[in-house]
Amino acid sequence: MKVTFYSTKSYDTRYFKRSAALLADSSFDLLFQEAKLTAQTATLASGSEAVCAFVNDHLDRAVLEELQRGGIRYIAMRCAGFNNVDVRAAAELGLRVVRVPAYSPHAVAEHTLALLLTLNRRIHRAYNRVREQNFALDGLVGFDIHGMTVGIIGTGQIGSVVARIFLGMGCKVLCVDQREDEALQAAGCEYVSLDTLLSQSGIITLHCPLNESTHHMIDRDAIGKMQKGVTLLNTSRGALVETKAVIEGLKIGQIGNLAIDVYEEEDNLFFEDKSADIMQDDVFARLLTFPNVLITGHQAFLTHTALSEIARVTLDNLLQLEQQGECANEVRVEG
Numbered sequence: 515m516k517v518t519f520y521s522t523k524s525y526d527t528r529y530f531k532r533s534a535a536l537l538a539d540s541s542f543d544l545l546f547q548e549a550k551l552t553a554q555t556a557t558l559a560s561g562s563e564a565v566c567a568f569v570n571d572h573l574d575r576a577v578l579e580e581l582q583r584g585g586i587r588y589i590a591m592r593c594a595g596f597n598n599v600d601v602r603a604a605a606e607l608g609l610r611v612v613r614v615p616a617y618s619p620h621a622v623a624e625h626t627l628a629l630l631l632t633l634n635r636r637i638h639r640a641y642n643r644v645r646e647q648n649f650a651l652d653g654l655v656g657f658d659i660h661g662m663t664v665g666i667i668g669t670g671q672i673g674s675v676v677a678r679i680f681l682g683m684g685c686k687v688l689c690v691d692q693r694e695d696e697a698l699q700a701a702g703c704e705y706v707s708l709d710t711l712l713s714q715s716g717i718i719t720l721h722c723p724l725n726e727s728t729h730h731m732i733d734r735d736a737i738g739k740m741q742k743g744v745t746l747l748n749t750s751r752g753a754l755v756e757t758k759a760v761i762e763g764l765k766i767g768q769i770g771n772l773a774i775d776v777y778e779e780e781d782n783l784f785f786e787d788k789s790a791d792i793m794q795d796d797v798f799a800r801l802l803t804f805p806n807v808l809i810t811g812h813q814a815f816l817t818h819t820a821l822s823e824i825a826r827v828t829l830d831n832l833l834q835l836e837q838q839g840e841c842a843n844e845v846r847v848e849g
Contacts, residue, residue: 662717770806
């Protein structure tokens with residue numbers, strides 16, 4: 515099977531080639547493109563049977579139609595989310611979409627904790643100070659996480675790992691999800707309404723998918739319900755948060771700390787070296803001016819374990835579709 519990959523980096527090439535070599539009875543022909551998948555680049559996949567796309571590729575109807583004309587039958591997302599895919603259009607065009615629902619929930623959960631600890635104890639600022647032989651401690655005061663109330667929005671595979679981490683740190687854990695996890699409840703978590711979580715949590719972390727109901731769920735109204743000085747974490751999808759509203763919350767001190775690994779307009783920023791460019795995104799540039807904001811460039815998934823699993827599951831998804839005609843990780847149209 516010939517597969518064209520979009521938005522690829524050196525680690526994608528390395529891990530997918532390694533995974534393909536380990537698969538028995540498979541004959542993958544992998545073609546790696548650095549370009550993002552758009553209506554203009556879709557023709558690069560002509561002659562392939564499948565394309566493999568990532569979080570910032572565009573798979574709207576126009577792109578999917580171009581892919582179908584080029585002979586594509588399968589769309590393999592090498593990520594859990596598929597909000598950038600017009601699933602209904604894909605179904606109408608006969609294109610089958612698969613994803614990787616769980617590659618390493620621990621990778622993202624641990625990065626969430628890393629962001630919190632770094633931001634809270636100002637590790638990044640202390641690191642730079644010490645390198646300049648500045649050992650002053652002014653401006654580095656943090657807070658004890660033990661004993662705090664932590665709100666977790668979304669208790670799927672990642673959110674549930676995050677919940678257990680905070681339970682282990684001696685925190686009270688409040689959760690919001692459409693489906694309550696009995697195991698988490700037995701461990702000590704409490705499911706509450708969103709308003710209750712917002713008003714009672716000193717730390718709030720987002721681990722839910724992006725869809726119509728969750729888009730900008732953290733807006734001005736939601737921020738107004740939070741405790742003053744709240745710490746907000748987002749390692750899920752950027753558009754869960756209304757960035758301009760968060761900036762206003764930071765300016766007035768309603769939000770005391772913000773740590774994000776995702777950004778709603780990251781499409782033209784993340785995964786690329788922009789160090790020689792003038793920042794064109796004024797909203798993102800404003801975020802960078804706050805001393806109580808910590809941003810990483812969508813790297814929460816970036817561990818050896820996760821990359822290995824992403825490659826293995828993605829290729830296995832395609833093999834299942836081709837050899838068995840079905841795949842448990844296929845994305846289906848609802849309703």
